[in-house]
Each structure stands twice: as structure tokens, then as C-alpha cells.
Amino acid sequence: MSSRGGSVARLDATRPSPRGRTIVLGADITSFADLRRDDGVHSYLRRTMYGLLERAAVASRLPWRRCRREDRGDGAMIILPPGTRAARVLDSLAPCLHALLRHANHGTSDVERLRLRLAADVGAVNLDEYGSFGRPFIRVARMLDAPPFKDAMAAADADVGLLVSDRLFRAAAGAAGAAGPAGREAYRALSFTCKETRADAHLWLP
Template identity: 45%
Template sequence: MYEAIQEAFSITRLSWSAAHHEDRGDGILIVLPPVVPTFLLLDPLAHHLNAVLRRHNLMLSEMARLRLRLAGHAGFVYVDEYGVGGRAVNHLFRMLEASDFKEAIELAGTDLGLIVSDEMYRDVAGNGAYINPERYRSLRVKCKETVADAWLWLPSPARCGCG
């Protein structure tokens, strides 16, 4: 998982060493410096990570393939001796754990799914960034006490060129 994400960061020209990252057991929490353009976390990073995953999973069985859920949100976080915290972190994890998000990935059968907070999506889409808004669909997040709008991106189905 770390290798795939670090490779996608490199392709996207994001500095892994400048980011704060915490191992969360079955995932990684990554906090980027505020100077990183938010739009890089949407289409470019997601596309690159999908390509890396597709290559990685090419020769693996269904049971062995790596599947990832990716969430993006922007907001204030604080760091103390125990790690990163704050409302923005809580919101990020609520989106990541939302049952509708998990179900959408499962139904699509993809190796990657991206969910982005409404605020982040609107900031990026409203500022002329190079994303394809038609590739995103609105998703209502309901997890614990969080009820919020978010945006779902799933990769296009792979074209094998067969038949």
C-alpha cells in the first residue's frame, strides 16, 4: 500500500517527505502542507493511483488484489504527541467510513474509490481546475453524527482491447 501511494505521489509531483503521514493500521492518514494545490488531490492523484493499482493487481488473484478507499478534505488540523486531530480529520474519516461510499465501490468493482468533501469539490470545480465534473456524482454521507454532502469519483472501467 505504501509503495503504491508513494509512487502515485511521485507521478503527481507531490512531495511525500513534506507530508505528515500516520499509519492507521489498515490505512494511512496523510496531511499535506497548506501550499499544496487542492486540485492535485482530485483527478491527477486519483488517476495516477488507479494506474499504479491496476498495474500492481494485474497478475494477482481476486483475493490478493489491493483495493483502496481515498478521501479528500481540507481544513484545520492540529498535531500533538499522539498524532493529528480536529474536526477536519473527523469529517474525513466519516466520509471514508460511510456505507454508501463503500457500497458504491463494491458495486462498481473498482480497485479505487475517491470521496471528496462538498467544500473541497466546490472549491476545486469552481476555480477552473482541470477536473472533469461529469466523472463525479453527489453522494450523501451518513456516518455516526455526520450527515453531509460529498462527491464520489470512480475510475473508468479498464479497456482491455479484446474482442
């Protein structure tokens, strides 16, 4: 099976995690557990996801090489370095990824089609001997699993969707360049409840 996503840099989970307030980005492969998907398909989807995330991050001028990337099996958590501009996540990342996914998914079967849910939050990140932790990881996980997010993705039949926390959206909205092609006008408000989390967020879909 070919790796349409291209080459992917080796993940470095031992890279020191940025400490303090920073952006956490989560990615989740939609329907990863579909019984039609065997280990070969899972491997293809994972390699393609990482390859396209790297290409989209570089195109968005996000510091991919300085990110800490932690695998989640059917997705990943990416900790951006402190000082990364929130507007670059909101304005550029999802549209770049959408264009790359359209190309990668061209001619693929339903089983091999890669669809990604992305979620992003900002807050304090910590590191111990077991890995990274902090409230942003919990909030990102809840956003990725939020039923209204999943429903909106399914209704749009979209290859990618990005849900950002209200605090990150406000940080980007207050920065120069936040009204680009995927700026504030491209997002819609979305409130959700998932487990113990009730929150306001903002959704981007193609």
C-alpha cells in the same frame, strides 16, 4: 511474497504536522480483515499501498516528502502541506493510482488484490504530543466508512475510489486546471450519513 508496489520510503510520523488549514487524505484497504488474509498478506497489502500512494502522489506533483503520514493499520492518514493545490488531489491522484493498481493487481488472487478507498477533506489541523487531530480527520474517517461509498465501490468492482468533501470539491472547482480528465465532470454527488455525520460529498470512480 513479492512486493509488487515497489520500494516504499520510511514513514515519518514524527515529521511536524502542518498547522492551520490544509488537506487531509485518508486511505483504507478494502476488506483488510478478511479471514483469508494472514499476516503475510497484510504486510504485502500495506507495503503495496504505501508504495503506490507515493508513486501516485509524485506523479500528481503532490509534495509527498513534505507530508506527514500516520499509519492506521489497515490504512493511513496523510496531511498535506498548507498551500497544496486541491485540484491536484481531484484531477490527478485517483487516476494515477488506478493505473498503478491495475498493474499491481494483474495476476493476483482475490486475497492479494489491493483495493483502496480514499477520502479527502480540508480544514484546520492541530498537533499535540500524541499526534495530529482536528475535524478533518473525523470527517475523512466518516467518509471512508460511509455505506454509500462502500456500496458504490462494490457495485463497480473498482480497485480505487475517491470521495471528497463538498468544501474541498468547491475549492478545487474554483481553481485553474480543475476541469482536467478527472475534473468536475468525472465526479458525482453523494450524500451520506455515518454515525453523527451527515454530509454532502463527491465521488470519483474509474
